[in-house]
Amino acid sequence: MYIFNCEQHLAKGGIKIKTINTSVITENVARMCQEANFNLGEDVMEAFKKGYEQEVSATGKDIMQILIKNAEIAREEQVPMCQDCGYAVIFLELGQDVRIEGGDLYEAITEGVRRGYTDGYLRKSIVSHPLERKNTGDNTPPVIHTKIVPGENLKITLAPKGGGSENMSQIKMMKPADGVEGVKDFVIEVAKNAGPNPCPPVILGVGIGGTMEKAALLAKEALLREIGSENEDPEMAKLEEELLEKVNNLGIGPQGLGGRTFALAVHIKTYAAHIASLPVAVNINCHAARHKEVVL
Amino acid sequence: MTQIRLTTPLTDADVEKLRIGQQVLISGLIYTGRDAAHKRMVDLIKAGKVNELPFDPKGQIIYYVGPSPTKPGRVVGSCGPTTSYRMDPYAPELYKLGLKASIGKGKRSPEVIEAMKKYKGVYFAAIGGAAALIAKSIKSAKVIAYPDLGAEAVHEFVVEDFPVVVVNDTLGGDLYQEGIKIYAVK
Numbered sequence: 236m237y238i239f240n241c242e243q244h245l246a247k248g249g250i251k252i253k254t255i256n257t258s259v260i261t262e263n264v265a266r267m268c269q270e271a272n273f274n275l276g277e278d279v280m281e282a283f284k285k286g287y288e289q290e291v292s293a294t295g296k297d298i299m300q301i302l303i304k305n306a307e308i309a310r311e312e313q314v315p316m317c318q319d320c321g322y323a324v325i326f327l328e329l330g331q332d333v334r335i336e337g338g339d340l341y342e343a344i345t346e347g348v349r350r351g352y353t354d355g356y357l358r359k360s361i362v363s364h365p366l367e368r369k370n371t372g373d374n375t376p377p378v379i380h381t382k383i384v385p386g387e388n389l390k391i392t393l394a395p396k397g398g399g400s401e402n403m404s405q406i407k408m409m410k411p412a413d414g415v416e417g418v419k420d421f422v423i424e425v426a427k428n429a430g431p432n433p434c435p436p437v438i439l440g441v442g443i444g445g446t447m448e449k450a451a452l453l454a455k456e457a458l459l460r461e462i463g464s465e466n467e468d469p470e471m472a473k474l475e476e477e478l479l480e481k482v483n484n485l486g487i488g489p490q491g492l493g494g495r496t497f498a499l500a501v502h503i504k505t506y507a508a509h510i511a512s513l514p515v516a517v518n519i520n521c522h523a524a525r526h527k528e529v530v531l
Numbered sequence: 532m533t534q535i536r537l538t539t540p541l542t543d544a545d546v547e548k549l550r551i552g553q554q555v556l557i558s559g560l561i562y563t564g565r566d567a568a569h570k571r572m573v574d575l576i577k578a579g580k581v582n583e584l585p586f587d588p589k590g591q592i593i594y595y596v597g598p599s600p601t602k603p604g605r606v607v608g609s610c611g612p613t614t615s616y617r618m619d620p621y622a623p624e625l626y627k628l629g630l631k632a633s634i635g636k637g638k639r640s641p642e643v644i645e646a647m648k649k650y651k652g653v654y655f656a657a658i659g660g661a662a663a664l665i666a667k668s669i670k671s672a673k674v675i676a677y678p679d680l681g682a683e684a685v686h687e688f689v690v691e692d693f694p695v696v697v698v699n700d701t702l703g704g705d706l707y708q709e710g711i712k713i714y715a716v717k
Contacts, residue, residue: 308664308667309663312663315599316609319662357600399614486710486712486713487711490658490659491637491710494710
C-alpha cells in the first residue's frame with residue numbers, strides 16, 4: 236500500500252479538508268492496472284503452495300506448480316499473468332473531507348485505465364454496447380463503485396476481473412425458509428455447474444442478504460479479502476470452512492481435470508435482508524485473483 | 532506420465548490413438564480463433580464460400596485464444612486458452628470440414644462431442660490462466676485474417692512442444708466427467 240501526501244489545509248469553519256488532484260488519481264490507477272496484471276498477490280501464491288501440498292491428484296499437483304511458475308514469469312518479465320487482463324472494476328472509498336480538484340473524478344479514473352492498459356500492453360476486452368459488441372480499444376469504461384466514508388483519504392482498489400469466471404457466477408433470490416441449508420445447496424450447485432470453466436482453483440465470493448444488487452456487490456467485495464484471513468463473524472467463518480470442504484469434495488479439482496482443489500477459499504459477506512427475502516450471490520474469481528489498492 | 536508428441540497437420544490415425552487424460556506436446560502450425568472469428572468462418576461455410584476461409588481446416592488445430600498485445604521485442608503476448616463453450620455452436624461445422632482438434636478450456640456440448648466422434652476429432656485443454664508460461668512455447672505469430680477484430684483476429688502460430696491434455700477423444704470420452712468420478716467424495 237502506498238501513502239501519498241496531499242495538500243491539506245483548513246477550510247472555513249476549521250474543518251480539515253484534503254485536496255487531491257485528478258492527475259494523481261490517473262497516475263495511480265494507470266500504475267495499478269499494470270501492477271495488478273503483472274504481480275500476483277502473495278496471499279494467492281501462498282494458497283497455490285498450500286494447494287500443491289494438499290492436492291491428491293498428480294495432474295492437480297502439476298497444475299498448481301504450473302500456476303506458481305506462470306506467476307513467477309509474469310512478475311519477472313512484467314507481462315500479464317493471463318491474456319484476459321479483465322474488466323477494470325474499481326472500488327472507491329471517498330472520505331467526506333476530501334476535495335477533488337482538476338476535473339471529473341470518474342473521468343480521471345477512466346483515463347488511468349486507458350493509459351494503464353495501453354502502456355502496459357494489456358488486452359482490451361471491453362465492447363461499448365453488449366449487443367452491438369464493438370471494442371472500445373482502450374479497455375474503458377471501468378465499472379466504479381463508490382462509497383462515501385468519514386475521513387480525509389481516498390482509497391482506490393482496482394480489481395481486474397476476467398470474463399470466464401464472471402460468466403459462471405450466479406445470483407438467486409431465495410426464500411427465508413430456505414435458510415442456511417438452501418444457501419449451501421446453492422453455492423454447491425454453482426460450483427458444480429461451473430466445473431472447469433472458470434479456471435479453477437477459484438475463489439468463491441458469496442454475498443448473502445440486502446437486495447438483489449446489494450447481494451451481487453457483497454459477493455464481489457468478498458473476493459477482495461486476503462486469502463487465509465478469518466471472517467469477522469465466527470458463524471460465517473465456520474460456514475466458509477464447511478463450504479470450502481464441500482465444493483472441494485465435488486472432485487472437480489484444478490482446471491476441472493479431477494482433484495480436491497476446486498477452490499482456494501470461500502469468502503462470505505452478509506447484510507441486513509428484507510423480511511421476505513434471502514438473496515444469495517456467488518461471484519467466482521479465477522486463480523488470477525488480482526487486486527491492488529492505494530490510499531491517497 | 533508419458534507425453535505424446537504430435538506435429539501438425541494431423542491425420543485421423545494421429546488423433547484416433549489419443550485417449551482422455553493423456554498429456555500431449557504439439558509442434559507445428561496452429562491457428563487461433565474465438566467468438567467473432569468463428570462467427571465469420573461459419574457464416575462463410577453456410578454461404579458455400581469455403582474457399583474464402585482464412586485457412587483450410589483439414590488436418591488442422593484451432594486454438595481458442597485472444598492474446599494480449601505483443602510487447603516490443605517479443606514473439607507474442609500472454610496467450611492462455613479462453614472458455615470453449617462459446618465456440619460450441621460453430622465447432623461441429625469445422626470438424627465436419629476436417630478440423631482434427633481444438634484447444635481451449637472448459638466443457639463442450641453434447642453436439643460437439645458427437646461431431647468429434649463422427650468426424651474423428653479431439654478436444655484438448657490447455658492450462659487456463661497459465662498465459663505467460665504458455666507463450667514460451669509459441670515461436671512465431673502472425674495475423675492471417677480479420678485484423679479488425681484485434682485480439683480476436685485469426686493468428687497463425689508456430690509452436691514447439693505446446694502442452695495440452697486430451698479432454699475429449701474420438702470415442703466420446705470426457706475427462707471432465709471421469710476426473711470427477713475418481714476424486715469426488717461420496
